[in-house]
Amino acid sequence: MAQIKKIFIVCGEPSGDLLSGDLIQEIRKLNPEIQVSGVGGSYLRKSGAEIFYDIKDLSVMGFFDVLKKLPKFFKLKRAILEKINTDAIDAIIFVDFSGFNLRLAKAINKRIPTIYYVSPQVWASRENRVGYIRDFISRIIVLFKFEEEFYKQRKIKAHCVGHPLINLVHPSLGKQELLKNLQINPSQKVIALLPGSRKQEIKMILPLMLKAAQLINKEIPNTQFVIAKSPNLNTLIYQKECKKYTLNLKIIDGKTYDCLNIADFCLVCSGTATLETAIMQRPFVIVYKMDLLNYLLYRPQIKIPYVGMVNIVAGKEVVPEFIQFNARPEMIARAVLEFLRKPGQIKQMLEDLDYVKTNLGSPGAAERAAKLILDFLQNK
Numbered sequence: 001m002a003q004i005k006k007i008f009i010v011c012g013e014p015s016g017d018l019l020s021g022d023l024i025q026e027i028r029k030l031n032p033e034i035q036v037s038g039v040g041g042s043y044l045r046k047s048g049a050e051i052f053y054d055i056k057d058l059s060v061m062g063f064f065d066v067l068k069k070l071p072k073f074f075k076l077k078r079a080i081l082e083k084i085n086t087d088a089i090d091a092i093i094f095v096d097f098s099g100f101n102l103r104l105a106k107a108i109n110k111r112i113p114t115i116y117y118v119s120p121q122v123w124a125s126r127e128n129r130v131g132y133i134r135d136f137i138s139r140i141i142v143l144f145k146f147e148e149e150f151y152k153q154r155k156i157k158a159h160c161v162g163h164p165l166i167n168l169v170h171p172s173l174g175k176q177e178l179l180k181n182l183q184i185n186p187s188q189k190v191i192a193l194l195p196g197s198r199k200q201e202i203k204m205i206l207p208l209m210l211k212a213a214q215l216i217n218k219e220i221p222n223t224q225f226v227i228a229k230s231p232n233l234n235t236l237i238y239q240k241e242c243k244k245y246t247l248n249l250k251i252i253d254g255k256t257y258d259c260l261n262i263a264d265f266c267l268v269c270s271g272t273a274t275l276e277t278a279i280m281q282r283p284f285v286i287v288y289k290m291d292l293l294n295y296l297l298y299r300p301q302i303k304i305p306y307v308g309m310v311n312i313v314a315g316k317e318v319v320p321e322f323i324q325f326n327a328r329p330e331m332i333a334r335a336v337l338e339f340l341r342k343p344g345q346i347k348q349m350l351e352d353l354d355y356v357k358t359n360l361g362s363p364g365a366a367e368r369a370a371k372l373i374l375d376f377l378q379n380k
Contacts, residue, residue: 004031004377008089009038009049010080010104012058012097014197014232015272017041019118019366020095022164024049026370037083038093039076041232052083056232058097077104084112091377093117094137102129105136113380115373116140119158123150124312125301130154139376141369144313145359161368162361165272169279171261178262182226182250189223189340191216192263192282194256194273197230199237201269204289206241209267211329212336214245219337225249228259228273265336265346274308274319275360278353283346285320285335286311289327299324310356318352 007027011020021043024036028048037050039058045051053076058069077100083089091113094101098120105114119142122129133140134156142148143163151158171178179186191213195206206227217223225247229238231254238251252259260266260277266284268277277284286308290298306312310319322332339345 004034004090004374006035006037006087006089007091007093008052008080008084009036009040009044009093009095010097010101011038011040011044011095012055012100014041014055014230016096016118017043017055018168018272019164020044020093021047021049022168022366023047023093023095023117023369023373026366027373029367030370030374037087039080053079058100073100076100077107080104081107084108091115091373093373096120098122098129102132102136106132108136110136110138113138113377115376117369117373118143119147119151123147124304125298127303130156139372141372143360143365145361146313159372160361161372162365163275164365164369165275165279166357166360166365167363169257169276171257171280172255173258173261175261178258182252182258182262184224184226184250184262185222189220189264190226190262191223191336192226192228192259192266194228194259194266194268194277195287196269196271196273197232199233200290202230202233202237202241204291205269205287205327206238208287208289208327208329208332210241210245210247212267212332213247213249215329215333216336217247219333220340222248226259226262227251228256229253265340267332267336270307270321270323272309274310275356278310278356279360281350281353281357283339283349283353285322285332285339287322287327287332289324295324310353313356313359314352316352318349318356 009020011017017040020040024047037052039053041055093115096118114137116137140158142158142160145160148158148160193209195202195209213225229251260280260282263282266277266282267287268274268284270286270288307321307323311317320335
């Protein structure tokens with residue numbers, strides 16, 4: 001039985017940082033002696049890991065953004081490989097961030113145990129990456145049952161632990177206390193805007209949401225809007241767009257779940273936030289847009305009918321998706337107003353979202369993943 005002393009973990013985006021920090025907390029509970037370092041952000045740092053490289057400049061959106069950052073990625077890859085060799089790292093954990101992590105896994109070539117936590121979305125696009133996983137990943141841990149089945153059909157053993165967001169998504173205070181603290185009128189409608197966690201997403205998606213908000217406010221005067229600001233981004237990026245509109249609007253920093261908790265309806269950027277909104281049981285629509293050239297490059301690679309994870313898990317359109325050419329403020333506002341005027345439709349959506357939440361598994365996903373990882377490593 002091997003004695004595992006040092007683990008290195010690599011994530012590249014805020015959602016991966018959240019799940020990485022959660023996982024490492026559970027690993028350290030089971031084995032406090034393990035030393036952990038890695039590529040991450042504030043959540044990984046809070047878990048007690050040493051931050052080898054901060055992710056604040058790593059997020060990319062589209063092919064051309066990747067191209068611009070290639071020198072940075074190559075340099076980071078070399079630095080990690082050197083770290084693994086000089087520090088005698090015992091194992092490496094990859095968390096999402098597949099474009100970088102799968103190439104890094106190939107370079108490591110199983111010289112040390114390699115674990116993938118949060119599967120690359122090879123079931124949605126670029127299935128050729130399954131070969132990388134088969135050849136260069138020692139163990140894969142997935143969050144959805146359908147992913148486990150996907151890998152099983154391709155003769156790869158994957159372990160489904162459920163989704164850790166079930167444990168992580170909860171507001172800091174009760175709704176009434178939050179309304180009071182944020183000075184929000186409880187008698188007026190509140191709509192939350194979640195425009196994403198990347199700088200590029202804010203620039204592309206927040207203006208669409210604000211234009212839709214203006215149209216909604218025209219039909220339902222005195223509507224209150226809250227923007228869930230990513231703690232990794234500068235407030236000025238949000239303020240630059242917001243000052244163009246005369247809305248009752250608040251930018252709330254780093255309190256996404258509190259924003260969801262007080263909302264009557266939400267406009268949500270596609271990504272992890274759609275699952276967070278589903279867990280919070282708030283009605284919403286999905287909005288996503290990228291620059292045209294990137295869209296034209298990526299769209300042909302997508303092999304599934306939906307973009308939002310809630311709809312993928314449900315196997316049907318539970319939540320309306322306004323993607324790229326359909327991400328138009330008039331269409332978004334019209335859909336939101338229709339929901340707000342028809343409580344029966346909201347009731348049906350919430351029932352469907354409850355089904356999605358149930359299918360994310362039971363609490364304790366990160367703990368189950370930590371046990372799987374340590375059991376595997378200690379028996380190498």
